[in-house]
Amino acid sequence: MSVSELSASTQNYLKAVWGLTEWSSVPVTPTLLAERTGLKLSSVSDAVRKLSTQGLVEHAPYGSVELTETGRSYALAMVRRHRLIESFLVSVLGYSWDQVHDEAEHLEHAVSDFMIDRIDEFLEFPTRDPHGDPIPSADGTVHIPDATQLSEVGAGHRVVVERISDSDPALLQFFDEHGFVIGSTLEIGEGAPFSDALDARVTGSDTSVALGRSATDALYVSVVAS
Structure with missing residues (x-):
């Protein structure tokens, strides 16, 4: 199944879990996820249970939320979309780096994998977005800078x-x-x-x-x- 077949809500949750672990070793809890997404804890807890049922995260009661291998691949696909869109907006459309995040948040749910691959090729396969965040490759490989x-x-x-x-x-x-x-x-x-x-x-x-x-x-x- 392609990441495009997931709901926008599911895409957002998976990307949020990845984002909380990319630069931090602090365990991801529903409370932390609620703070990240700005949603109510009850809504996040329900979503985590659904993601667990779908095999996208692992979550023991009162424990941390961790992406499964499948969940991680979908999360990285969304991160790739987001960061390539940000790069395109800055490099091609002349956006400043403080303007692109919210735009990419909307666009990442609408584009196809084909379009993202074409953007990647057009930009000559950038490895980092305008903020220095690593851009996952099409096969899900991502290299976190030593920073x-x-x-x-x-x-x-x-x-x-x-x-x-x-x-x-x-x-x-x-x-x-x-x-x-x-x-x-x-x-x-x-x-x-x-x-x-x-x-x-x-x-x-x-x-x-x-x-x-x-x-x-x-x-x-x-x-x-x-």
């Missing part, structure tokens, strides 16, 4: 931006205004005393920017060897 949240790296390092969370469009605009884009190199210094802020400066720039916890959590980086 860590800047908040976990701390001051005194030179880092390369590998991925930026797209959950907050305003934050994406802020990063763009200051040159914090995928592939940019940052010099990280101490922030204000008694705070969890860090100072970040794009290599070659004379201006540093104070980044609070929400910003340093959203930036995923790799440390440049000294």
Whole structure:
């Protein structure tokens, strides 16, 4: 069965479960899934039971929600759709990276696998979307970059931006205004005393920017060897 034959709701739940595990090792619970989707816990619990009956997730009572092999393949197919659509909107239609997430959320349910494969070919098979998230291949292969949240790296390092969370469009605009884009190199210094802020400066720039916890959590980086 193709992922297109699943309901939009099922597609969304599977993609959400994958999204919660892609950059985190925290177990996915119905409560966490409800927070991610913005839906009532009772509705999410009912959906999880249905997904379990369909063989798409495994969920023991009061336990975590895990994708089965079949559920994972469908989830990756939806992630592939979403990220290729985002890439197309930015590269071809001139969208900014803070505008594409909601558009892709709508379009991903309407396109066919054939169209997605044509978009992939047209874009010359990109491996990452505009935010640095890996794009699964047609066979479901996905390579997660070796990246860590800047908040976990701390001051005194030179880092390369590998991925930026797209959950907050305003934050994406802020990063763009200051040159914090995928592939940019940052010099990280101490922030204000008694705070969890860090100072970040794009290599070659004379201006540093104070980044609070929400910003340093959203930036995923790799440390440049000294």
